[in-house]
Amino acid sequence: MAELITYREAVAEGIARELRRDPSVVCIGEDIGAGEGVFKTTAGLFAEFGPTRIWDTPISEQAIVGAAMGAAMTGVRPIAEIMFSDFLACCWDFIANEMPKVRYMTGGQVSVPMVVRTANGGGLGFGAQHSQAVENWALTVPGLIVVAPSTPSDVIGLMASAVRSDDPVIFFEHKALFATKGEPAPAGHVVPLGKANVCREGTDITLVGLAWSMPIILEAAELLAAEGISAEVIDLRCLVPLDAACVLESVAKTSRIIIVEENPFQGGWGGTLASIVADEGFHDLDAPVKRLAGASVPAPFAKHLEDQVLPSVGATVDLARRLVGG
Amino acid sequence: MAELITYREAVAEGIARELRRDPSVVCIGEDIGAGEGVFKTTAGLFAEFGPTRIWDTPISEQAIVGAAMGAAMTGVRPIAEIMFSDFLACCWDFIANEMPKVRYMTGGQVSVPMVVRTANGGGLGFGAQHSQAVENWALTVPGLIVVAPSTPSDVIGLMASAVRSDDPVIFFEHKALFATKGEPAPAGHVVPLGKANVCREGTDITLVGLAWSMPIILEAAELLAAEGISAEVIDLRCLVPLDAACVLESVAKTSRIIIVEENPFQGGWGGTLASIVADEGFHDLDAPVKRLAGASVPAPFAKHLEDQVLPSVGATVDLARRLVGG
Amino acid sequence: MTNSTKEELASWYDQMLVIRGTEKAAYDLFMTGLVKGTTHLASGHEAVAVGASAALKPEDYVWATYRGHHHAMARGLSPEACLAELMSKETGACRGKGGSMHLTSAANNMMGSYAIIGSHIPMAVGSAWSAVLRKTDQVSIAFFGDGATNIGAFHEAINLAAVWKLPVIFICENNLYMEYTPISAVTAVQHPAADRAAAYSLPRIVIDGNDVLVVRDEVAKAVALARAGGGPSVIECLTYRHYGHSRADPAKYRPEGELEEWMMRDPLKVLRARLVESGVSEDEITGIENAVDAVVKEAIERAKDAPLSDISEAFTDVWADGGMQWRN
């Protein structure tokens, strides 16, 4: 077995592979060059590819994403970094109103093949404006591919698909996963967009999540197994395209589902998925559709408070136990 | 019976009442003064209250909402207009990351009593960047009151509550309703935030919506009644606070629900509501939880295309018929 | 001022007349209910579009706002494709999915019209960056109004372009008004674009936007600078819109006599005088005018006759595969 790599290293590796493969790929963002990114997710890129491929910018999120768009529409494949996903709000016009609508409103004349990568989510005690999980923001916008990997090899495989996609992609890298380790990805590794990963098969209950939720869910499934409850675990990997079929198939088997999501319950992506299950999977269900989501509060700074507002292994196990029992 | 008034007139009237009542209320926005607003929703205000209460701004959405915030935090109650709700994206940092988080992240030291009013929704052939229903964007953000009235008197009553609230409010006025007429509001009319309106009682199926959906739902209910299907019709009025209890109570009676929403299905507010019903109302349900939502596409310009992508009376009736029949 | 041949002048007159006529048709069609939604006419601004386009090569990029009919047509969009788009026809530039505010003609490197103030300005910086990355000598132009100079994206874009010395030209059509509010009432400087250029170490350039020759010459200088690697320029063109802001606006906020004064400096009048001056006969000029009339009339008829775009269009072109599937 090859040596394990970190999720953080996988980001840089995933980008590097695409930069090597296709000369039209370039990176743009704040402090991503010699600084190698505040999360070190662009480590090594400037050294290998230099300033004609890796472009440091001013603090101008609108200019970053807007310029990346203009380049994408004219023959380049930019990977733009927005340092923290909270700052997507600073260029939300471009994310919500421009990138995803150009192809449609030009009647298919123009493509926008670009990736916006961003460090998403909480768990590090960064407070209200640097800790949000906002993949649900992206889900509200038709025309955006929404990717949120949970493992290093998925980071690499999905980055490959994202960069090669002719549609705009928001690529959520999870801050709390950067230090986690996993299998490296073989050369040429590509994970298709919109294909969920059944991480663990089971028969009693379906546990669905993505990114940060996955370690929680996997641990919960392990604990449940010890109690004789067989949980099927699904990592969605993408919100768009959404592999709803995979979830529905699983529910057809288990009849029970818990969706574990970090974003706040109100407007969370789990609502959309739950509504699909409660409609198309209705006759398969033996129990209420459950969502374990972030509390509907801003992120508190204090670690012991932040722990209170995020879903936990304990809460997942408890709920699953009650659902299967009741 | 007093003369009917338009929804458009109700907006101006609702604002005027608050301006008269409380000298700390001021308005800020683009072309809202002598120009009286591009939708004429500030008609008469400049004439009555003058430039010390009604402030015309440059095209600077961030400065508008940011300045309103700073004023709200220091003793003023601003009503800020963002001309089209699509442009909330241009100041999304303020809407999503600032206004709703200040109270929490200061540990309760500071309040942000302000209203952001905005013309929301489609139906007028304004194309991809001027037709979006984005109340679901606001729902994703804990700390925002989200109001979306459907009738002139609700506009006035909810505006009163919004302006008097010590929490930040996003007030969605629907473009396609501006020309509609309804009962005027009595003096002192106040509609509490978070109280849904059961517009029509029924026993066979619950139809839930807000704003633009309401005329559609009400017409559908009428047609269904003619077929002997008794629909209960609920106008949520607000997404936050959400009157979930009202919906659950109704479903306990009818056992069936259709949520009719204008925003796109993916990430739409109906997902959150559906997930609540599919959880807490699960044992009351005799049929799948249904959502009729906007198609997951940008808004097309052509009227005949736009009609295709929005929920319709016909689709509502059809679905209700199938649900009750099956 | 550089010289221009009679032929150049005549061809600009032709183009400007076509634009004027097509917009007049759009207005009339609106009034008869054949055009729906909203339109923002650029009548009065034609010299900016035609003059700037005259300084470009076909492979250069142009980016416009919701008030972009003139830019699209100056770059080669046919009056028929323009009018058909406004009438939601399948022969429309965007097959009825874009509309007046989103006219696009990618075949002419006219990269679109954007309806949220300021948003296309960083995009133009992006296509200029793209030219540098791809090592072409393409230049990009962003056209925008005076009102756009107070939105953040404008500043972010110019700074980035100046720092990276990108081949992009920022052309402000200062027509004195935003929607109904005079730009002077909400801007801390007299010249909203030009007086901001120094904030990015760029020169202050203010020109007569109603004289196509002045515009062509100034833009040509900026294009030459940009192609030579000299970086961006900001050019503020003084002009005036003849109609109200949009079809809903009777423009009552204008001081008396203002429109009349500007009508005397109508870019078509200015250019017609130049034509006469350069020795083109009245007959020749009338010949152009009649020919344009016929062209526009035919465009109207063809656009009217075309079928509405198919309703399936509502559900295509979200994704690269042509469809709208976001889930399985």
Next chain:
Amino acid sequence: MTNSTKEELASWYDQMLVIRGTEKAAYDLFMTGLVKGTTHLASGHEAVAVGASAALKPEDYVWATYRGHHHAMARGLSPEACLAELMSKETGACRGKGGSMHLTSAANNMMGSYAIIGSHIPMAVGSAWSAVLRKTDQVSIAFFGDGATNIGAFHEAINLAAVWKLPVIFICENNLYMEYTPISAVTAVQHPAADRAAAYSLPRIVIDGNDVLVVRDEVAKAVALARAGGGPSVIECLTYRHYGHSRADPAKYRPEGELEEWMMRDPLKVLRARLVESGVSEDEITGIENAVDAVVKEAIERAKDAPLSDISEAFTDVWADGGMQWRN
């Protein structure tokens, strides 16, 4: 330069030392694991905060960034409330819900620290507008970094303030760097704030930000102008941060010798020299220094001893009723 009394100088020295000592404590506590998350220390910037605050009345408003310990303390936040906040204690300024990046002391009209670049600048314009609306003579200050001058909100805010002639002062702490990138590498002018002032018809002001007296004097002039209805000012203060950008940053990007050079112009050194010059004895100065040491030590101990904020705090203060209920 105006005169200052010995007492003033001494009190500034005291304040600056308290800030320096408290931030040093924050750093040390971080290293021992008692402070978590992240911190952005302002050591080196103290003269800006203390000098500007010295020009204000208690009822004036101040708005800061994630690098705002110095501004909060200069306005009256106690070192204990600061450190307790960083340690998530119930005695913290925001009871552990805000943290280092969101220090707020509303009782002192220090309206908060905002962690998204540029966002608080329009808010400061808003509190200035509020003073005009409420007819008080309160002045507002927004403190921000050099990097913030390239984000759109900065420009929108200054333009609005200039147009409305609001009593607000925009104070840039130009410390040469954003996070790791020199501001000069990404900005089209030499002085990122001051060279933009003319774009809003405001004068260009660049001062030594390491001399508290220079800062006090320049800000006092701007305050007087603002109170007199003369509108906003932009003041660029040249300064330097002694630590890296945040606790994660070893600041290797600095050219050799740069830190050392700036340490020679450490604002505490500069002020200490002024004290000596004005006739304060070494003994008196050492007396201040020792007293401050004791104050900071006590603050550390008290903050350490305080209980963590109650876990119920996670669920309060979303709404005006104190709770978090968004549905029934």
